[in-house]
Amino acid sequence: MNALSLLRSQFISKPLLFKRALNRFSGFTKPATSQLPTIYALSTPANQTSAIAIIRVSGTHSRYIYNRLTNSSVSPPIRKAILRNIYSPSSIGSKQHHHQDGAEILLDSSLLLYFQAPHSFTGEDVLELHVHGGKAVVNGLLRAIDLLHDRSSGKDIRFALPGDFSRRAFQNGKFDLTQLEGIKDLIDSETESQRRSALSSFNGENRVLFENWRNSIIANMAQLTAIIDFADDNSQEIDNTDMIFHGVENSIKRLRDEILSFMQKVEKSSILQDGMKLVLLGAPNVGKSSLVNSLTNDDISIVSDIPGTTRDSIDAMITINGYKVIICDTAGIRANSADKIEILGIERARKKSIQSDLCLFIVDATDFPNLLPEDISDHLSSHEFEGKQVVIVVNKSDLVSKDEMVKVVNKLETRFGVSYPIVCVSCKTKEGIESLIDILTRDFEHLSQSSADSSPIVVSKRVTEILKNDVFYGLEEFLNSKNFDNDIVMATENLRYASDGIAKITGQAIGIEDILDSVFSKFCIGK
Ligand SMILES: Nc1nc2c(ncn2[C@@H]2O[C@H](COP(=O)(O)OP(=O)(O)OP(=O)(O)O)[C@@H](O)[C@H]2O)c(=O)[nH]1
Incomplete structure (x- = not known):
């Protein structure tokens, strides 16, 4: 050669x-897996009561199972939903499934779907039983299928292992x-x-x-x-x-x-x-925790009017406009705290902000002209913070007039130029929260290189x-x-x-x- x-x-x-x-x-x-046992499992969550539960069967004996459970000898219609009474199989020896007179027990009346190989998810014959989702119904059905296993007559039927159906689909070349x-x-x-x-x-x-x-x-x-x-x-x-x-x-x-x-x-x-790491920074009492609550509609943070209520970082997983976000509400950064626990919390807030994907820097509009405590200004212009994505949020817009708000924004623009977007909100009235969510969404798209037209790649x-x-x-x-x-x-x-x-x-x-x-x-x- x-x-x-x-x-x-x-x-x-x-x-x-x-x-x-x-x-x-x-x-x-025949499917490549035709010699393997027929598998079955509950495909909807186990041990939960629900209106409907779906039991899936895949393999060579799917049709046999259909015939035995419905007590019929005709082929199931293909890809057509049908309503049938489901019985515990009559000729199987377990007495507990039969009335004393030997008649089979009606287990449920269910919607059935039959897919013939190769036109099914697994590439094998597949039977789906859409049964009522009570625990007794589901257990009765699973047990009835289990009773049909009879190796001596070649009816190898077993409960599926994790991923078994997908593995069959792979083995039959349906998916890579x-x-x-x-x-x-x-x-x-x-x-x-x-x-x-x-x-x-x-x-x-x-x-x-x-x-x-x-x-x-x-x-x-x-x-x-x-x-x-x-x-x-x-x-x-x-x-x-x-x-x-x-x-x-x-x-x-x-x-x-x-x-x-x-x-x-x-x-x-x-x-x-993993989720975008979003850190909230700001002086004590500017409304960081209130902002978390506004973005989540949830009382994750403790809101009070005693400055320094959030003494340590709190992480919470939230969804903002379809993006997973790990939001971190930090202790307010201030230089001269005497409280040891608070000092630790403040240090952690600095670190978290450096490791974050995005920072929200929150200022209180009513603090004008002292919007920027010196230590926060220093932190934002520190070497470690270079290149960080930041959005400045001016909170408590409901407490200031329009003219006062213009002054606040001008002052921030003078200090930071146009490097950071500024958005004015009120956590109390929710005004401006939608605009903030729009800005965050654009940042998330940028961070994940995803947008409405370009799908992100996840492998x-x-x-x-x-x-x-x-x-x-x-x-x-x-x-x-x-x-x-x-x-x-x-x-x-x-x-x-x-x-x-x-x-x-x-x-x-x-x-x-x-x-x-x-x-x-x-x-x-x-x-
Ligand atoms: N009027 C008004 N009050 C607000 C607004 N946002 C927050 N507050 C109030 O400001 C106070 C402080 O809010 P927090 O959210 O606890 O502030 P914080 O920045 O998390 O405070 P620390 O935990 O001390 O860092 C609370 O009394 C809030 O109700 C707002 O938009 N308008």
Whole structure:
């Protein structure tokens, strides 16, 4: 086998294998998982009473389960909701499920949905039972399905493990790993921005991008391997070897830059998952805690008119216009406090403000002309604070006239120039709070590089690590081996490393059972 065909067999065949799995259903025979047990689980939250609970069944025996539970022998209609009485299976030995006269027990009257392979989430036959959400109903149904397990007659039916349904979908080529991780993120998302970013993974945008990267690496490897081939074969000479080297080098450089900017965007977007760190700074009694309450409509902070009520930092997770925000209400900064606990709190406030993504600097309009205590001015102009995103909030607008407010704003503009936006609010009347939320939203978009037109990119920690340690590393190593024309085989190895990394990300790589275990164990049961 020459080097090119070896390369083909090692690299080009893997995506094809995967594509084949994806296309398997065009001339559909059986799902790849048809020999595995049929699985079932409650897909809605367990141990809770609800109007409806959904039990999902997936696998070869789904139809059998349908027939036994509905006490019928006809096939279920496909993708059509039907109402059926559900019985505890009659011929199974457990007496407790039958009346003494042997008649089966009616468990519920439920809406049923049947999906035939391959047109289901898992790629297998799937039965969904939309039952009444009482604990006894759900437990009765689960037990009834469990009773149908009978290995001696080949009816292998078991309760699903965490992520089992998604794993089947992966094994049947319905989704790649990045899409399934996207689904998990979608389920876990708490805010609108997290939901949007999860959707982009789920829709397969990342999958297409990763596949393109991998194809590009493989195409470059093929070019280098062609040179190895010709070098082996003395009868043939390649005149344009240099040109090929150059072409490959430029192409890998472009790819490396693209991956780098992708990784940078991922890092920026990760703030959506973690939450923006928003710190409130200001002298005692200016209304910091009141502002937290205005933004959250919640009494998280203690509001009182004794200066210094907030003696330490309080962190709270809130949502502002669809963004997750960790808001930190700090002790008012003042230089000459004698209270030891308060001094500690003040020091922590300084530190927190330096580590924050965004600071709200709150002043009390009624404090004019002494709006800026010296120590706060010093803090804002300190070296540590350089480049920090700040919004100045002038509070208590309800207590001053319009003319007085103009004076306040002028004074602040004279001190800070146009570097920080200034917004006037009243936590009492809520005037100006909407404008403040608009300003914050723009800052959040900027911080996460997300906006209505450009979705943030969120990938799992697993993907981030492989991108950095395998893909980017492999490409860098390739480019660093300056004289790779002296040892093309070694240089090509680095590209193979990068390409294998992408295969691990999407799940195309061979021998990645441990990766699959780790990915799917993070899913919930019933997913
Ligand atoms: N009239 C008016 N009063 C306000 C407004 N915002 C806050 N206050 C009042 O100002 C006082 C101090 O408010 P806080 O929110 O506790 O101030 P703080 O900055 O958190 O105070 P410290 O905990 O001392 O740092 C309270 O009596 C509030 O009711 C406002 O917009 N208008």
